[in-house]
Amino acid sequence: MTSQPEHPVRPMTARSRHDTHRAATPLELFFDLVFVVAVAQAGVELVHSLADGHPGEGVLNYAMAFFAIWWAWMNFTWFASAYDNDDALYRVVTLVQMSGVLILAAGISRAFQEHDFTLLWLGYAVMRVALASQWLRAASGAEGAEKRVARRYAGGVLLCQVGWSGLLFLPEGGRSWVFLVMVVAELCVPAYAEKVRPTTWHPHHIAERYGLFTIIVLGETIAAATVAVKSGVDEHDALDELLPIAGGGLLLVFAAWWVYFATPIAGHLRSNRESFLWGYGHYLIFALAAAIGVGLEVAVEEALGEAHISTLAASAAVTVPTALYLLAVWFLHARHFKVGMAQQLVLPVTAAAVLACTYAGQWAVLVTGLVMAAAVATGVTLTARTARMGRMARAGAN
Numbered sequence: 001m002t003s004q005p006e007h008p009v010r011p012m013t014a015r016s017r018h019d020t021h022r023a024a025t026p027l028e029l030f031f032d033l034v035f036v037v038a039v040a041q042a043g044v045e046l047v048h049s050l051a052d053g054h055p056g057e058g059v060l061n062y063a064m065a066f067f068a069i070w071w072a073w074m075n076f077t078w079f080a081s082a083y084d085n086d087d088a089l090y091r092v093v094t095l096v097q098m099s100g101v102l103i104l105a106a107g108i109s110r111a112f113q114e115h116d117f118t119l120l121w122l123g124y125a126v127m128r129v130a131l132a133s134q135w136l137r138a139a140s141g142a143e144g145a146e147k148r149v150a151r152r153y154a155g156g157v158l159l160c161q162v163g164w165s166g167l168l169f170l171p172e173g174g175r176s177w178v179f180l181v182m183v184v185a186e187l188c189v190p191a192y193a194e195k196v197r198p199t200t201w202h203p204h205h206i207a208e209r210y211g212l213f214t215i216i217v218l219g220e221t222i223a224a225a226t227v228a229v230k231s232g233v234d235e236h237d238a239l240d241e242l243l244p245i246a247g248g249g250l251l252l253v254f255a256a257w258w259v260y261f262a263t264p265i266a267g268h269l270r271s272n273r274e275s276f277l278w279g280y281g282h283y284l285i286f287a288l289a290a291a292i293g294v295g296l297e298v299a300v301e302e303a304l305g306e307a308h309i310s311t312l313a314a315s316a317a318v319t320v321p322t323a324l325y326l327l328a329v330w331f332l333h334a335r336h337f338k339v340g341m342a343q344q345l346v347l348p349v350t351a352a353a354v355l356a357c358t359y360a361g362q363w364a365v366l367v368t369g370l371v372m373a374a375a376v377a378t379g380v381t382l383t384a385r386t387a388r389m390g391r392m393a394r395a396g397a398n
Contacts (some may be wrong), residue, residue, distance in 0.1 A: 004216040008088040011141045012134075012201045015082060022205040025214055027094055028080060031073075034098045036216050038069045039290050043224060045112035047297045050317050051307035058149040061112045064179055066287045068104060068120065071186055072127040072347035074099070074279060075157070077209045078190075079131065081201040083138050093130050100126030117175070125161055132157040145197040152196065156189035187280065194350035198272050206275070207266040210282055214243055214260055221293030225249050241303045244366040249296045251369030252322060256289060258376045259329050259347065262383075263337040281332040288328060291321035299365050315357070315364035322368060323351040326375075343382050386388055 003024035016023075016138060041066045049058020076097060084090065100123045108117025132154045139150035163185060165176035229246045232238050269275045284285035300308040302314035338344045355370040 002314045004301070007274075007365055010085050010087040012083055012085050012090070013141055014138075015202070017202055019202060019205075023235050024205070024208055025084065025086065025111060027086070027091060028077075028209065029074065029212065031094060031098055031215050032061065032346065034101045034212050035069060035073050035213075036220050038061065038101050038108065039066070039217060039221055039286075040224065041105045041108040042066055042069065043220070043290050044295045045108055047301070048290070048295045049112065050294065050313075051301050051309065053308050053313075055313075058112075060176075062291070063287070065075050065108050065111060065181075066290070067183060067283065068124050069101075070286055072101070072104075072124065072131075073213065075131055075190075075283070078199070078201050078206065078279070079134060079138075081205045081209070082199040083134070090134070093134055096128045097127045099126075100124065100130065110162075115172055115175075121164060121167055121311075122166065123186075128157050128161045148196050149193050149199060152193035152231075153189065156193060161185050163375075164342065169347065184366040190276070192321065194272055201275075203269040203275075204266045206279070209265070210279075211263075213286065214289060215257070217289045218257055218363075221290060222250075222253050224293040225296035225300070228297040232300050232304050236304050238304055241362075242300060244363055245296065245299050245303060248366035248369030249299075250316075250365075251359075251373050252292065252365070253294075254320075255369070255372030256292065256322070256325060256375050259326065259379075260285070260333065262379060263334060268336050277351065278332050281328065285332065287388045288325040290320045292318065292325065295319075295321055296365065311361055311364075312358065315360065318365050319358045319368055320355050322372070324356040326351040326354065339386050340382075343366060343379070346375055346379050346382065365378045 032165050042062055046058050046062040103126060104120055104123025105121060110116040111120045114240055134156035135150045139147050142150055162180045167175050170178060171250060229242050232242050298307060298317040299314045302311060326347045334347060351369050357371060359366040
């Protein structure tokens with residue numbers, strides 16, 4: 001595909017699952033960057049909630065806001081993998097979706113602080129209606145089963161958007177139920193649509209897209225923690241108190257990246273059966289990766305005496321999302337490629353050790369980072385040993 005569209009409008013036909021050199025496009029990377037703005041806004045509000053001693057309400061609001069961010073991102077990603085033709089109309093509609101992300105991001109603070117979901121709903125509506133138009137465009141150029149799949153997607157997306165209107169009109173006590181019902185409805189749309197015929201998403205392209213978004217979210221985690229440490233040093237001259245958090249946080253994020261990318265996943269994505277669980281499960285991976293950065297910011301605020309919580313609670317803000325991140329990556333990603341019980345246990349045992357680090361007081365973040373680094377070293381050693389034993393076995397057989 002050329003870097004510039006040859007015509008303003010080209011037929012939107014399904015791409016082949018066997019395309020060679022199928023890679024993320026500059027538009028997709030730009031799309032991800034805009035989404036991280038919304039992730040950052042959700043993280044900022046979660047920091048305030050945790051630091052003020054309101055973890056239950058903060059986590060619930062974060063989960064709701066992050067679902068809207070993640071689901072819109074994921075739906076576009078899988079659609080683009082199957083139908084991206086990079087013409088002018090496709091680009092314009094994608095830019096409209098990105099505008100919806102920014103509207104949603106602008107409404108996150110209101111949703112957290114005032115329980116006003118108007119802007120959140122409007123931004124989500126812009127994204128979803130734009131995506132439905134893409135599916136209708138795909139349906140217009142398709143026939144038979146492919147046409148029915150595209151129409152089912154478009155209809156499902158639009159019907160769900162009507163359902164989300166309950167967040168605007170129902171009393172506050174009923175909004176949690178609206179959220180739960182609509183999450184289930186949204187998750188059912190792809191299963192319903194692709195029951196007719198799977199779309200031609202590309203395994204390597206999907207794996208790369210998810211990997212790139214993981215990198216961007218981890219990058220936002222580093223940026224947020226760095227700003228928090230810098231502010232603490234500039235305003236409080238508290239380098240001694242913040243240095244263990246900075247060092248431990250850096251080790252932690254580096255290890256989180258290493259754990260995710262230790263094994264290529266594309267070969268596992270053979271059909272919708274494996275891919276749906278893997279793709280849906282990344283809600284946890286993305287949300288927890290971002291929450292690690294939130295925890296580091298909370299730890300900085302507690303060290304500076306600006307948080308209204310205990311040291312134990314601040315430590316838990318780092319260790320709990322880190323441990324859950326490890327378990328999510330193991331279950332969705334790593335366990336498919338681990339050989340033997342020793343390799344399989346590395347991440348679950350590390351998750352338990354990370355939780356134990358909660359009780360390390362002011363050194364909790366540093367100890368957590370060291371535990372994560374030790375886990376990476378153990379995993380690399382076990383993998384190398386397994387590979388060496390395999391080579392020796394093959395040599396003996398020959």
